[in-house]
Amino acid sequence: MERRDFLASGSGATALALAAASGLSPAYAQNAPGWNKAAFESKSLADAAKAMGATSAPVESKDLLLQAPEIAENGNVVRVGAQSNIANTTQIALVVEKNPSALAAMFEIPAGTDANVSTNIKMGQSSNVYALAKAGDKYFYAVKEVKVTLGGCGG
Amino acid sequence: MNKSHTQVALSAAGLVFAAFFLSSCATAPTAQQVDEATQQVLKSSFREQGIAKMDRLTLDASNQACSEAAGKPLDEKLAKSIEEANLKTVKLPSDGKYLGNWSEGEKIAQNGRGLTWSDKPGEANGGSCYNCHQISKAELSFGSIGPSLYNYGKLRGVSNPASPESKPIVDYTWGKLWNAKAYNACSDMPRFGHASILSEQQIRDVMALLLDPNSPVNK
């Protein structure tokens, strides 16, 4: 329920206008219901947090653990995990600063589910990777730099 | 009727296999049988694709000798004659200018493209240098088939590549890039100038990457 409220509060109108202006709309013609388009068009951690509903800038927290390799031999698949030990964590997002769309994934954490998720993401280049967690109405982050290298013959 | 895949392959290698069976039964094949079978197999297996034509399987004397050696060192005399023949192919820069632009050289060293069947004709090739060598220390993704070239010029005391003291190492480096087999008959390194992989100007730029005191390689 909380999720629906959250999504409804997103800046849908702005996002639509933006999409039309940038000519992005055809590719996104059939967005799934409830998909937070504005959040997935954000270019930075701060923008992503804002689009997710944050009213103030996220704060770095030691209780949020980000698991990511220091070096990726291929940017197409990078395993990233985030674990929040902050009480009442209800959302965890993964953000790649230098990706064309900074927000990679956003998980809702229902009561009873561990605030600990991992997935594989793509990285276009070396970049800071962030875990972003929502607890109560506050947002927290953890950061790690992941270097993307060229693996093979390159031919 | 189309011949099936199986039949095509059978007919190609069949003759050699048949000959082999007449002469020996389940013992190790003779060197001659292996050579004949290999030739048949190569002929039936490869075809041209894009710019990669079948003449790429025609070996010159160097590649012939090194293929036959199968990883073992060549006979000393044979090695020497191959090296001498390759040394004769080295063309020094037409204008006497050995060094170009090191930053262009870095791009060439990074670029591993060129001359595959998926490459188009007429495009400039890369040098693939980082595939095998460490070069500048900023690039962490480097291979180890060849030796590290980090500090290449510095370690060899090249403070002014134009000076007479530097001449021998500058000449050698040019020759090595042009035709690596001039110094090591079965070197794993391509013959960049001799095989027209890199242009004279591209070789100048790679020379600068290795020998220019201002290149990051020599910092």
Added chain:
Amino acid sequence: MKLSLFGPAALAALVALSALPLPAAAQKSTAEGIAEYRAMLADGNPAELYEAKGEALWKQARGPKNASLEKCDLGKGPGVVKGAFVELPRFFADTQRVQDLESRLLTCMEQLQGFSAAEIAKTPFGAGEQKSIESLVAYISAESRDMAFNVPQSHAKEKLMYEVGKKVFYLRGGPYDFSCASCHGEDNKRVRLQDLPNLTKQPGAGNGFGAWPAYRVSSGDLWSMQRRLNDCYRQQRFPFPGYASDATIALGVYMGVNSKGGVSIAPALKR
């Protein structure tokens, strides 16, 4: 915020570090970093998706003859999949040929299902029935996971193909003068950050040969050994090796026999 962590002491330590013989230091941490990256991906190899699909395809009635592959003889008798992968390539009496897994699948798909083997061999990787083969090889190789390679050398043609494979392995040609051995003939070599197994002996042969088919992270596809060899030849700047051609099968025999005792981890996860 982050920068304040680097007080003068930390900075001094960093400077001291960089005074160490850097190539060695950088290389070690890079190697460790890559090892960490691979370890993290070990759980959740997408090759599993292909294994499941391959098993379904093996059992499904398909092709002009509307038959499954369940009577296909991969060398251990009709329908026996378990353990077949680690004994291929081998000699088959019905075709009078030494065949690798994919060559044999072509035979079965033609004889049992009525597909044209020649047509499939001509189809580009990742398209049409080549896509079915990707999944089939994932399934078949997975059925021999953790088993030791034991590629037979009892038939005269198997012995001949080993020797031909060795010749092909060391054949230097093309504008770059490369052979398979240029990259895979010595221990502890790398191209860029990629470790290059020495395929002339154990343990390199088993590690290299025994990892394919594999899910390739860079292309997001399952690559069979045929596709692996095809791309090696492309990068070797050679002409195009025919799909399941004798040169590729001979190489399979050479690498497979050299892998004796090595354990198959296929389908693995590769860069």
Added chain:
Amino acid sequence: MSDPMRIRAQAQGDKTTVRVLVSHEMESGQRKDAAGKTVPAWFIQNISATWNGKTVMSAQWGTAVSKNPFVQFSFKGGKAGDKIAVSWTDNHGDKRTDEAVIS
């Protein structure tokens, strides 16, 4: 037609850990094909998992989730024999649900 997911769910103590592999292109919309034309984005946008009808994970994904996606999560409760269902929807409107039994 999409291919089935691979779902592994294991109960240990009071916790169930779920690992899911999804067969999907996850086309980023950034890639160009051989002819130089941009390949349009095609990716899973919503994915969720239920245990005995209760949502135990739900996520929104962008184009940066890797091809053939992997996701791991865990929740309190669940015992051997219980059913886990995972569903996704992509930006083409395609949907798929697969089930697995907790081991």
